[in-house]
Amino acid sequence: MAQQLNLLGSGQIIPTPLHQEMERSYLEYAMSVIVGRALPDVRDGLKPVHRRILYAMYELGLTPDRPFRKCARVVGDVLGKYHPHGDQSVYDALVRLVQSFSTRYPLLDGHGNFGSVDNDPPAAMRYTETRLAPVAFEAMLTEIGEATVNFSNNFDNSQTEPVVLPVQLPILLLNGCSGIAVGMATNIPPHNLGEIVDGLIALIDRPTITDEKLWELIPGPDFPTGGEIVEVQGIQDAYRTGRGIIKMRGIAQIEKIATGKKRRREKKALVITELPYQVNKAGWIEKVADLVNQGRIEGISDIRDESDRSGMRVVIEIKKDITAPKVLHQLYRQTALQSNFGTIMLALVDNKPIQLPLRSVLEEFLKFREQTLRRQYGHELEEAEQRLHLVEGLLLALNQIDAVIEILRHAPDGTTAKIRLQEELDLSPTQGDSILAMPMRRLTGLEKQKLETELEDLQERIGNLNTVLGDRNELMKSLKKELRSLKRKFSDERRTRIVNVAVNEEVKPAATPKKTTEKKKTTKDPALSVSPTLTFERSVKAKLKVTNSGCIYWENPTKDSEASIFKQDEDFILYEEPIGDRDKLIVVTDSGKIYPVPTGEIPSSLETTELPAVELLSSAAQRDAKHTVAHFFLPEKHNNLDLVLLTETGIIKRLDASELDALGNRGLVLVKLKEKDILKYFFFTEAEQEVVIATTGGRILRLPVDDVQIPIMGRNAQGNRVMRLRLKESLAGSCAVRSNDQIAVISQLGFGKRIQINTLRLGNRGDIGTQAIQFTTKEDMLAGIISTKGRKNITLTTNINRRLVLPVNSLKLADKSSTGEKIGKLKADEIITGIYPYV
Numbered sequence: 001m002a003q004q005l006n007l008l009g010s011g012q013i014i015p016t017p018l019h020q021e022m023e024r025s026y027l028e029y030a031m032s033v034i035v036g037r038a039l040p041d042v043r044d045g046l047k048p049v050h051r052r053i054l055y056a057m058y059e060l061g062l063t064p065d066r067p068f069r070k071c072a073r074v075v076g077d078v079l080g081k082y083h084p085h086g087d088q089s090v091y092d093a094l095v096r097l098v099q100s101f102s103t104r105y106p107l108l109d110g111h112g113n114f115g116s117v118d119n120d121p122p123a124a125m126r127y128t129e130t131r132l133a134p135v136a137f138e139a140m141l142t143e144i145g146e147a148t149v150n151f152s153n154n155f156d157n158s159q160t161e162p163v164v165l166p167v168q169l170p171i172l173l174l175n176g177c178s179g180i181a182v183g184m185a186t187n188i189p190p191h192n193l194g195e196i197v198d199g200l201i202a203l204i205d206r207p208t209i210t211d212e213k214l215w216e217l218i219p220g221p222d223f224p225t226g227g228e229i230v231e232v233q234g235i236q237d238a239y240r241t242g243r244g245i246i247k248m249r250g251i252a253q254i255e256k257i258a259t260g261k262k263r264r265r266e267k268k269a270l271v272i273t274e275l276p277y278q279v280n281k282a283g284w285i286e287k288v289a290d291l292v293n294q295g296r297i298e299g300i301s302d303i304r305d306e307s308d309r310s311g312m313r314v315v316i317e318i319k320k321d322i323t324a325p326k327v328l329h330q331l332y333r334q335t336a337l338q339s340n341f342g343t344i345m346l347a348l349v350d351n352k353p354i355q356l357p358l359r360s361v362l363e364e365f366l367k368f369r370e371q372t373l374r375r376q377y378g379h380e381l382e383e384a385e386q387r388l389h390l391v392e393g394l395l396l397a398l399n400q401i402d403a404v405i406e407i408l409r410h411a412p413d414g415t416t417a418k419i420r421l422q423e424e425l426d427l428s429p430t431q432g433d434s435i436l437a438m439p440m441r442r443l444t445g446l447e448k449q450k451l452e453t454e455l456e457d458l459q460e461r462i463g464n465l466n467t468v469l470g471d472r473n474e475l476m477k478s479l480k481k482e483l484r485s486l487k488r489k490f491s492d493e494r495r496t497r498i499v500n501v502a503v504n505e506e507v508k509p510a511a512t513p514k515k516t517t518e519k520k521k522t523t524k525d526p527a528l529s530v531s532p533t534l535t536f537e538r539s540v541k542a543k544l545k546v547t548n549s550g551c552i553y554w555e556n557p558t559k560d561s562e563a564s565i566f567k568q569d570e571d572f573i574l575y576e577e578p579i580g581d582r583d584k585l586i587v588v589t590d591s592g593k594i595y596p597v598p599t600g601e602i603p604s605s606l607e608t609t610e611l612p613a614v615e616l617l618s619s620a621a622q623r624d625a626k627h628t629v630a631h632f633f634l635p636e637k638h639n640n641l642d643l644v645l646l647t648e649t650g651i652i653k654r655l656d657a658s659e660l661d662a663l664g665n666r667g668l669v670l671v672k673l674k675e676k677d678i679l680k681y682f683f684f685t686e687a688e689q690e691v692v693i694a695t696t697g698g699r700i701l702r703l704p705v706d707d708v709q710i711p712i713m714g715r716n717a718q719g720n721r722v723m724r725l726r727l728k729e730s731l732a733g734s735c736a737v738r739s740n741d742q743i744a745v746i747s748q749l750g751f752g753k754r755i756q757i758n759t760l761r762l763g764n765r766g767d768i769g770t771q772a773i774q775f776t777t778k779e780d781m782l783a784g785i786i787s788t789k790g791r792k793n794i795t796l797t798t799n800i801n802r803r804l805v806l807p808v809n810s811l812k813l814a815d816k817s818s819t820g821e822k823i824g825k826l827k828a829d830e831i832i833t834g835i836y837p838y839v
Helices: 018-038 048-059 071-081 087-098 134-141 193-205 211-217 233-241 281-293 324-334 358-399 401-410 414-425 429-436 445-470 472-490 619-624 657-662
Strands: 108-111 129-132 151-153 160-162 177-180 185-188 243-249 251-259 265-274 300-305 314-318 338-344 346-349 352-355 505-508 531-534 543-547 552-555 573-578 584-589 593-598 628-632 642-647 651-656 679-685 690-695 699-704 731-737 742-747 751-756 782-787 793-798 803-807 832-837
Touching: 018 048, 048 071, 048 087, 048 129, 048 134, 048 160, 071 087, 071 129, 087 108, 129 134, 134 472, 185 346, 193 211, 193 358, 193 472, 211 233, 211 358, 233 243, 233 338, 233 358, 251 314, 251 324, 265 324, 265 619, 281 300, 281 314, 314 324, 324 338, 358 401, 358 414, 358 429, 358 445, 358 472, 401 414, 414 429, 445 472, 573 832, 584 679, 593 619, 628 679, 642 657, 642 731, 651 657, 679 731, 690 782, 742 832, 782 832
Parallel strands: 731 782
Antiparallel strands: 108 129, 151 160, 177 185, 185 338, 243 338, 251 265, 265 314, 300 314, 346 352, 505 531, 543 552, 543 573, 584 593, 584 628, 642 651, 642 679, 690 699, 690 731, 742 751, 742 782, 793 803, 793 832
């Protein structure tokens, strides 16, 4: 029988418990994936594959001023020199660095098909071409070298590659990063370059700056596809702890589009111009169509993609008698038009994965940048000192040229000449070599002058470098100067809007039908996946608000007031009233009709973008009307009230408020208008009140509200002409007053005063009225009037969308013959265009 080998006793096999070997091997594999593949380095913000692509292209000379080169050549160099993995993984990483919809600041320029937001695949690498983008070349590679960063051997020790790139900007925050390692993942959103630079400079100047002040400079992510962030709490969580959920929404606008064969009909449509980050447009459209076919989204008649090179445009046509906000809310609730970005700010710090808050990411970058600057300036100082040493030797030789020539003439060889130069002229070996290598042309006077100039420049440069390296404040000044320069070159406007709203979010799975006949375990349909459901609770104290631009919404007190997304610089609240338990709002349109709007259909200030009140009406009503004239809740006791209507051409009419009792869902006609006439003013009047009507010519007609001057008429009557307008004259205002009240009178050029009503003549219908203000120039006209009773302030608007709040007491009480006083300084070509109550 053959003798068996005693392997265990030979000492070449080491017995190891299986669980220990599995644990060790798994940890080694996990760390290899974490460090060498999936997670970015906090210093340059890059994974190894991206770093190797950029460095390989730098070695190939693919700078922004050079021609494009085939991507296949780049991929080949990366594989052969640095990255021994599959070619498709390298090409996929390269493609992402080109895509402007995936990367906030693309690091590569591309030529060819690199895919689209519809998830179209890029062309093969043999067809596409690329080169370095300016931001990558100038802010990441210009300082590359062993003097600034460490290099290590590549996989086969044939050459070296940088361990990290000497970036001058925090690319980790600018472009973000996503990756899945073993047992951990990272998902960092992109940011705006200008905001990040401002945050870095603030952190340099004030290292103890509070998080809140830092967040004012860096308010949140800035996604390349735009959209909006609808809550700041998730941003603050991510910035404070390194982990948070950021709620994103696409941008939707409500438009009227022409339909039909001859394009004569108009329909409401939702137009989506921006989608949340990383949402596939084609896939989203397909999802919406599926939900419509399943009956889970109602009110959509057609959906089509009209996107082109100018931008995204997805048109969703709305069915008749369906309000656009209803459809929009369904899209938010059931599709990726509203989605979450789960932020995990995980990166490698000293080759260890650490979850970092925003401040730590910025501080780690600044620490790295300070180190690279010190290494760079130290290398420059060393080179400058070496050059200075040589220049000093050359000048010494030129100043003693006769002695040098004598030494060279009698020296038998170069070595002897070098030794004699060192001994007789007190030179170093390097200076001796440089003198021996000096060509004859350097003996001319011009060359000597150049050397003397170079000597002065080198001495100045060495002094500056010593100052920077010796004083950290000077080093930080240099760093800030560099950051500001990069901001000027590469910064752009923010694309993603941030809306600070407090959304009451409730995450629920979509309901599935219950079966009572048998108990059976069911699997979840992917189409019924969990999606956020937005619920907005309106308190009893919620207020209805209408802006001067006709937008309407409701807002809870205190909680929602600062979070409203309707308010813009040129918008202000014109009317507000608590809603309470009232279920209908009455809307008066310029077509002379009124309509009831259920308060449940009025959007919250947190729900959508600004919505004109006319959009809440039916399609038929919207065809008749362009604007709303008034909005009100019907008073409980309205039998003693009348309605006064005044049209643009000067037709007045009074109705009994009891006519409103006949109001149904289809609306009610209050006045029949002549062609091209529109309803302009609408208000309630009580017993013993009067009506004042003003024209742009400064005339005011004061009428009693009685059966002689303004008789009560039926709804089908056209009304009576109240006053005739002169050429180029129009109505400037009208309101209900009492004889002891006052009105504010404001001209377009900014002259104003208060007038006592009883000082104006009580007129008759058809009179020309009383000239109530004298104008200083022929170009001036009356901008409007308003009753001052119970008001401390009034609001003025101008033709350049400026809003001026004017205290009533600042207007002096004057008679009708005065011009009034200048109420404020207007800009060139600016005029007052409207007068409104201050709310």
